[in-house]
Amino acid sequence: MAKGLTKRSVDYSQWYNELVAKADLAENSAVRGCMVIKPYGYAIWEKMQQELDRMFKETGHENAYFPLFIPKSFLSKEADHVEGFAKECAVVTHYRLKNDPDGKGVVVDPEAKLEEELIVRPTSETIIWNTYKNWIQSYRDLPIKCNQWANVVRWEMRTRLFLRTAEFLWQEGHTAHATKQEAIEETQTMIQIYADFAQNFMAVPVVQGVKTANERFAGALDTYTIEALMQDGKALQSGTSHFLGQNFAKAFDVKFATKEGNEDYVWASSWGVSTRLMGALIMAHSDDHGLVLPPKLAPIQVAIVPIYRSEEDLAKITEKVDVVVANLKKRGISVKFDDSDNRKPGWKFAQYELKGVPVRLAVGMRDLENGTVEVARRDTLTKEVVNMDGVDEYVADLLEQIQETIYQKALDFRAEKTTPVETFEEFKSVLEEKGGFILAHWDGTSETEQKIKEETKATIRCIPLEGDKTSGVCVYSGKPSEQRVLFAKAY
Structure with a gap:
């Protein structure tokens, strides 16, 4: 068990909080309710981004960027939407500071009050549909399939790293269509993409379904969701896709000339996943020893630790390991050869275990003599000694096996629960x-x-x-x- 890590069976919430910190994923910031995502945590998020971005583009979507600030009047145009987000909005009222006349730092300049307050985006439907009004005149301008990678702010009072923070990272897709059926098909396509990503990359089984009227997105006619089960028996909503009907088109007067020469309002969808997926990844797989990462999303898939007593020994090990590293990289496997001399091998083993590196190789002088290498897998904590020649092929197969094993374990757990x-x-x-x-x-x-x-x-x-x-x-x-x-x- 990782040193100082609370057992899941003792306090699951505490275990989660400690693991996020000890594995160097994220920490609380000086701003209440906001987090600092540390490099190792961000590297996992980047791998998620890359795969999702590829999947989006393969289905005809393009990335764009829209403003962080939304005029307050925009949120007033769709009644259900503003009702759903009103209590979570951060509001900008002034645009300038000035030195405090009493010499106590800076104060808000009362002369710099905005004519209209600006909302820090909780989601972007309103600003995007106001923009689409300028882009759409005819059926020839449709469909529009935009996605945005951005940050949003929802002023949460009770926060937890990755799962619920006042500011978080996400992607939000916003599409415009000529027909109701096209918009519904888009909504269904995107929830399927989220489910494929969760299961094939995160190794997290999910249930696809439709939200009830009480639970659906504010302003949507239908909300599709993927629901995952965490190890403490609680569900986590892991992605949503919304059929918006013509609600936002009507709110922002977005009409188009149809093929038949008539005029109609545009049909819409929106869909998104966030850094909440990081929480799902941690809670679905990890154990009392630390993170368990599916190989497809692990920043380091293989860590190699040399065991040596002298610089001469290290040089001999490095010569052999360099070949192994090169062969692994040829297979597209991310690998780290940790020859740093400031930590002992035992500490390194524990650290890579804590950080969820799927495969660890250990190479000592006896291994060189025998032409072998010790292979440890993170998911089962088992070890094997294999021939150094061809270890790259062995590891490539092992990574696929680990991905499947992690998914099957989560699937069996869900069936049991x-x-x-x-x-x-x-x-x-x-x-x-x-x-x-x-x-x-x-x-x-x-x-x-x-x-x-x-x-x-x-x-x-x-x-x-x-x-x-x-x-x-x-x-x-x-x-x-x-x-x-x-x-x-x-x-």
Whole structure:
């Protein structure tokens, strides 16, 4: 177990907070509720960005950038949207400081009050649809498929690194279409891309579904979501895609001339994932020894540690290891040869274990004599001795195996922690004693949904797109139900 790291079974929340700090991922900043993402944490986020950006561009999306500041009047134009974000907005009221006449630093210059306050973007639908009005006149201008990599601010009072911070990094896609069907298809395509990314790169199994009216995005007609299960039995909403209908087009008067020569409002979607994915990655896989990273997102996939007593020994080891490093890099594997002399090998082993490096190689003088190398895998904490010749092929296969093993472990855990229930007593019992996902019938009313939330703190995570579609009776009200929905306590 990592030195000083609280066990998950003792205090899961404390374990998470300590791991984020000890693994050098992030730390709290001088600004309340905001975080500093450290280089190792940012390297993981960059790998996420790169893969998602590639997937976006392969489906016809282009990157753009829109202002950080949004005129307050823009948020007033779509009633549901402003209602959903009003309590989280940071507001800029002045544009200048001046020296305090009393000599106590600087103060806000009262003469520099803005004519209209500016909102620090909580999301960009309003500023983007105001812009699209200038871009769209005819069906020939459609579709528009823009994505933005940016930061946003939502003034959270209770924060936790990566999971919920006042400022966070994300991407937000905003698309404009000539028909309702195109916009719906875009919304569904993007949630599928998020699910593919979560499962194939993050090794996190997710449930795809539609949010209820209570839980959907402010201003959307439908919100699609991917829901992941963390090791403490809580759900984490990991990505959302919204069918916005014509709401924002009507709010900002974005019309276009159709092929038939008529005039219509544009149809819209928006979709996003954030640095919350970092929290999902940590909580879905890591253990009491530290991070467990899927190889596809690990900044360092292989760490090589030499074991030597003299500079002469190190030179001999380095000569052999240089060949191994070159062969691994040819295969597109990121590798670090740690020949630093300020730490002992044991400390290095523990550090790479803590940081979740998928594969660690150790090479000493005896290994050189035998033509072997010790290979340790992070996910199972097992070791093997293999021939140095061809170790690059062995490691390449091992990385694929680790990626699959990590995913299967998470999938098995989710299956074990997913429980169908028939009654509300059973619902409460499972939630309290077992946790995880609960599949239960619901009568489709917001009133019942709210009462279940008030009594149990469990929410409907989604109405699954796949799964048990048989009808039944609601566990709470006893009224007819069309299908089971997914309940859980959530972050």
